Amino acid sequence: MIGRIVGTLVEKTPPELLVDVSGVGYEISASMTTIYDLPQLGDQVTLFTHFLVKEDSQTLYGFIDKSERALFRVLIKVNGIGPKMALAILSSMSSEELVANVQDSDVTALTKIPGVGKKTAERLIIELRDKLGQAAKNDLFSAPTVLRQVQADPRQEAEAALISLGYKPQEAAKAIASIPMDSASSEEVIKAALQGMLRK
Structure with missing residues (x-):
């Protein structure tokens, strides 16, 4: 299991990143929340990772902090929510907003996320309410603010x-x-x- 990557940020093509670690380039998928908080290209970056192995692929997902990774791991355990949709959810709203929408049973807010229909939103609310509620109480999903970076094109x-x-x-x-x-x-x-x- 690859739990953390520390290296030089070489490329940033949302939602994909390339991080050089001692001459080895790691391709990493990330949410826009993480990408907003990355340093400039050429700077050192630390990402907490989740390594997902399937029969036909191996994908490394990177997160700016452990709290976002924890939320990602909770989301992919929900029936019908794969890694791609989990990244879309994390990209569309903050952890705090997601927790609030789930606790308030706000189906309308959740269906505005690409790929999330009414049934999926209802399933998210049912399956996540207790998990996210307890996590919020423990401040598990509170993330620090990091300097944003400006990019070309x-x-x-x-x-x-x-x-x-x-x-x-x-x-x-x-x-x-x-x-x-x-x-x-x-x-x-x-x-x-x-x-x-x-x-x-």
């Missing part, structure tokens, strides 16, 4: 990231087109687009 990277999270290309393009692009980074554009779509 924000429009293209933002659109690709939204599509990878489950949004249709037309939805992604429309959401990004409504956001001022002046000096915003791709992470800021993605965050604003997600917030805009979740408010609809």
Whole structure:
């Protein structure tokens, strides 16, 4: 089991990362929450990881802190919630917002996450209410604030990231087109687009 990666952040193409560890490049999948908090390319980064092995693939998932990894591990145990959807959920709302929506049985808020329909949202609420409620009491999912990074080519990277999270290309393009692009980074554009779509 690979529990942590410490190395140089070489590439950042949401939701994929490449981290160099002593000359070996690790390809890592991450949520937008983690990507928002990464340092600049070329800087050292520490990611807490979850290594998932299937018959036809091996995937390493990276998280900025243990609390997000813990929430990811809780989510993938829910029937019908795979790693990709778990990353979409973590990318669409903060841990605190997810806990609150589950505790409030807010089906509407959860169905705004790409790939989450009414039945899936109801299942999330039923299966996660007790687990997330106890975790919230223990402050398990409270994450520290880390300095954000600015990236080049924000429009293209933002659109690709939204599509990878489950949004249709037309939805992604429309959401990004409504956001001022002046000096915003791709992470800021993605965050604003997600917030805009979740408010609809």
